[in-house]
Amino acid sequence: MLTTQQAEIIDKTLQFVKQELHQAEAGHDWWHIYRVWNNAKLIAESEHADQFVVELAALLHDIADAKFHNGDEEAGPRVAGAWLRGLSVDEAVIEHVQHIIRHMSFKAGFGDQVFTSHEMLIVQDADRLxxxxxxxxxxxFSYGGYKGRPFYDPEIKPNLNMTKEQYKNSTAPTINHFYEKLLLLKDKMNTAAGKQLAGQRHRYMEGFLEQFYMEWGE
Known part of the structure; x- marks a missing residue:
């Protein structure tokens, strides 16, 4: 349960993020944040975690995504930290939120995991959902279109053993992304609620791909 002061900070942060991302690419805009925030709150209901940290991290996790900031992976933690310090949030909470933003992404999973927390696992599941x-x-497909990538090219096979740099710099067709990331997420979920929700969504993607290949003529 949030305190009155914490609820006010969450509301101010919500308005800040909504304003900052209102013209962002559709896959990483305010509505993405809104869905992740709701997912995180839903998952947190069955987990013993710091709700304040969970909600702040969910709201701020893409406030300055490196993909849209010249690959600067510290842009998000930096912007989030400045915002929260302006609201006089406790420094330990700020650092926790920054660590979550820094380490929760799929690409952060390449190599050794140097930070984790129960709150991060919840927000990570919410984002993956x-x-x-x-x-x-x-x-x-929204992001693929934004980057000018083709839907599909049968001659370009998915790279199932990418390094972090290869993943970050990939220009492969959007269908490849299903095999390089999306279909892998079900088995990477952390929480019981996350795993349950991911199962149905995973099956939907499998059905989509089956229909896609049928219509393509394969």
């Missing part, structure tokens, strides 16, 4: 299922499909 928005990357799969019907919404995940829509987001994948």
């Amino acid at each position: 928005d990357a799969i299922g019907a919404i995940g499909i829509a987001r994948a």
Whole structure:
């Protein structure tokens, strides 16, 4: 349960993020944040975690995504920290939120995991849920279109053993992204609620791919 002061900070942060991301790419805009925030609150209901940290991290996790800031992976933690310090949030909470933003992404999973917390696992699951299922499909093709990538090219096979740099710099067709990331997420979920929700969304993607290949003529 949030205190009155914490609830006010969450509301101010919500308005800040909504304003900052209102013109962002559709897969990483305010509505993505809104869905992740709701997912995180839903998962947290069955987990013993710091709700304040969970909600702040969910709201701020893409406030300055490196993909849209010249690959600067410290942009997000930096912007989030400045915002929270302006609200006089406790420094330990700020550092926790920054660590979550810094380490929760799929690409951060390449190599050794140097930070984790129960709160991060919840927000990570919430974010991963928005990357799969019907919404995940829509987001994948939205970002692919934003980057000028083809839907599919049968001659370009998925790279299932990418390094972090290869993942960050990939220009592969959007369908490849299903095999390089999206279909892997179900087995990477952390929480019981996350795993349950991911199962249905995973099956939806499998059905989509089956229909896609049928219509393609394969």
